[in-house]
Amino acid sequence: MRLLLSLLSAALLSLPATVFAAAPDAAVQGATCSVPRNVSYYDYDVKPSDEKNTCYKKSTNVPTDSFVLALSWSPGFCDSQRRRGEISKKAAFQCSESNHFGWIVHGLWAQSDNPATCEDISVTPPRKTELHPRYCKGDLPKLSPAEILPYMCMQPGEALLQGEWEKHGACDFDTAKQYFEKERELYQALKLPATSLPKNQLFQWMKQHNPQLKGRWLGYEKHSGELRICYSKDFKVIDCKQ
Secondary structure, three states: HHHHHHHHHHHHHOOOOOHOOOOOOOHHHOEEOOOOOOOOOOOOOOOHHHOOOOOOOOOOOOOOOOOEEEEEHHHHHHHHHOOOOOOOHHHOOOOOOOOOOEEEEEOOOOOOOOOOOEEEEEOOOEEEEOOOEEOOOOOOOOHHHHHHHHHHOOOHHHHHHHHHHHOHHHOOOOOOHHHHHHHHHHHHHHOOOOOOOOHHHHHHHHHHOOOOOOOOOOEEOOOOOOEEEOOOOOOOOOOOOO
């Protein structure tokens, strides 16, 4: 029996970490995901010229002073896709019937303490936009499937992974792998609720179950319900801007 247990333990330890990447605490979140063997959405290239916000083409004249980890409630996103009548090709993996996500990583974004501002003329009236570091290395080539597939259960979508690396990660990380691994490190350090919660309840739950967040001001995006946690340049939790 001891030999059997030893062999079983060794087998589990030898499994790739990406198998468990769907959630830092899958038993709590009820999230399930199998890392795909190949990409399903081949047109996942991202171009600065495709940005609808005219201010988001490129922003390199501001320094990185901190980071924001943005976490999204996947069921809510997929419900919004279905209400439109059709799930987009970009969201096919995230919203497929075989995968069940809870809180996922939207992105890890560089922030400047004193960002430049820009008037987005794609909307009427023009909307003031803060320019944090973005597309610092311009239009980058597509990552290979091997570079993005291991992270599909954390950040579910080929275009999402490509876009977050190109828009945000390349500003402060030398490689996509370094960027995605840092996202995964921060993500797996968090305990997350099994459901979406109103803002104040969500903050209370997070601070109760994550000692590193106690006493810190968290961020929240009202329109999307995204949770945002802020970090210093050396990735210590700090207060988000109020």
